[in-house]
Amino acid sequence: MPILGIATDADTIEEAEKxxxxxxxxxxxxxxxxxxxxxxxxxxxxxxxxxxxxxKGASFAQ
Numbered sequence: 001m002p003i004l005g006i007a008t009d010a011d012t013i014e015e016a017e018k019x020x021x022x023x024x025x026x027x028x029x030x031x032x033x034x035x036x037x038x039x040x041x042x043x044x045x046x047x048x049x050x051x052x053x054x055x056k057g058a059s060f061a062q
Contacts, residue, residue, distance in 0.1 A: 003039050003040065003041040003042075004024060004027050004028075004038075004039070006020070006023045006024065006027055007020075008020050008023060
């Protein structure tokens, strides 16, 4: 699995998926253009969920 070190931010999941696909294609094209190898992940990825208490008075953005 390639590890590209890219991220994006969007208002919706659909926008984020579209943007990240575009960034991946751009990054891969850039690596090929520079005659660079595509870096591979060297360790197993770690994904988790955590639950924390919000500070008193905190609220989520609308």
